[in-house]
Amino acid sequence: MSAEQTVSGAAAKPVATGTPLLEVSGLTKHFPVMGGFPFKRQVGAVQAVDDVSFTVNAGESLGLVGESGCGKSTTGRLVTRLYEPTAGSIKYMGQDIAHASRKELAPIRSEIQMIFQDPYSSLNPRHTVGTIISGPMEINGINPPQGREARVKELLEIVGLNPEHYNRFPHEFSGGQRQRIGVARALALNPKLIVADEPVSALDVSIQAQVVNLLQELQKELGIAFVFIAHDLSIVRHFSQRVAVMYLGKVVEIADRDSLYEAPRHPYTHALLSAAPDADPDNLAGERIRLTGDVPSPLNPPSGCRFRTRCWKAQEKCATEEPPLVQLSGSADGHLTACHFPEFGDVQGNAKAPATEAATAPESEAKASVPEQRESAE
Incomplete structure (x- = not known):
């Protein structure tokens, strides 16, 4: 089905690809x-x-990637204003919606939608599929030219379901099919931005691929922007153009996909990537980084750098000064890192020249400390 057919249910002003749609600052x-x-x-x-x-x-x-409890899902709910921010700004198309009233939010609610993690609890078991998907249209007073029922059946077909399932209930579908219903509901108002909160984590591997490919096709056809939250680094690499790494409520590194995956600068990012399974046998001989200790409590996070209690490169400066999120000299454009002593090797551990002497620990010191938490994958 073409993009023209897909967007026939609403009249939304297009936004030129590459222009800022969402700007989050100090959230x-x-x-x-x-x-x-x-x-x-x-x-x-x-x-x-x-x-x-x-x-x-x-x-x-x-x-958005990181360990459980790092703040990924909370960030997604803040962007969609399901949570009220404590501070900071959320600019959507130039309009700050961080503390906008319900009346002020009403015109843009239809343009920011969310796909929830659990396809079993995010659909009302007492409503039919037709009622669930048409609900956003009814709430926003949208009446497609062909009628709501026809629009719902069109959406079901778009996400790969049988339009004849219009009157079925959620319990009659598998997990993957339920998630497709959630995707159809998110598309009902033709949004410009979708926050996908781990949309495939509860699905089987084969179904994960189907849902991710579906989202990619919709993004390509409709130009929808995504904030894609996930644990699986391979899925994030496949789906996202840029990646932000979070740890204990903060973004510690953000860069375009290739730059971050091939040359991570933050030790935490390096640890996450080294722990991810790799299907390429040539990479099995690389180093694994095993982080020691538990994630600190967000009730009382560490001073300075929050990752310092588990970092093999931590020094006194890390406890007294919080590292700013900045671009290091020698890094790719837009590659921002929050670390006093960043990494300068690739994922396999091959050394690269430091970008700045001031931000890098001595090479001999770094090599001496790494084996305490790294071990061979053999």
Whole structure:
């Protein structure tokens, strides 16, 4: 089905590919922790997201990766305004929506949609597929020229389902089919931006490939921008043009896909990539980085660099100064890293010349500390 057929249900102004669609700056979300008796009061705060900044261009896909609890999903919910930000700005097409009222958000709700992680809990079991997918159109008062039922059947066909399933209930579908229903619901209003929160993590491997390929086709045909949240680094590399790495509520590295995967600068990114399985037997002899210790609590994160408690390159400076997210000399354009002592090797551990002497530990010191947490894959 062509893109022209796909977008027939709504009239949305196109956005030129490559122009800024979403600009997030200093985004912060702290969840209050209440305690005390008999009167409750705030005794702390979970720093789920802290000073996160990134940009998503029209038609682009930005991958968000990191360990569980790093703030990826919270960031996605903040962008869609399912959560109220504590601080920071979220500019959508130049308009700051971070603290916009419900009335102010109404005109752009249809342009920012979300695909949820769990296809079993994100669909109302008491509603038919037709009701679920047409719900956004009813809420926003949209009446397609061909009628809502025809539009829903068109969407079902777009996502690879039988239009005759219009009157079926979610329990009659498999996990992969349910996720396709979730995709159809997200497409119902022809959004310009979709936040996909681990859309394939609950699916079988073969179904994962089908859903990811479906999203890629829709992105190519419709020019939809994605914030793609996932654990699987191989899927992120396949789907995203740029990748942001998060650790304990902060973005520690952000770059275009090839630059980040081939030459990561932050030790945490290097550790994540070295731990990912590789189907190429030529890469099996590379080093594996095993991180020691547990992820610190977001209730009381470490001072300075939050990764320092698990980093093999940490020094006194890491505890006293928080590293800024900046581009290092010698790095590719737009490759930003937040580290006092960045890595300068590729994923296989082949050494490269340091970009700056000031930001790099002495070569002998770095080599001496690495074997404590690295081991051969043999």
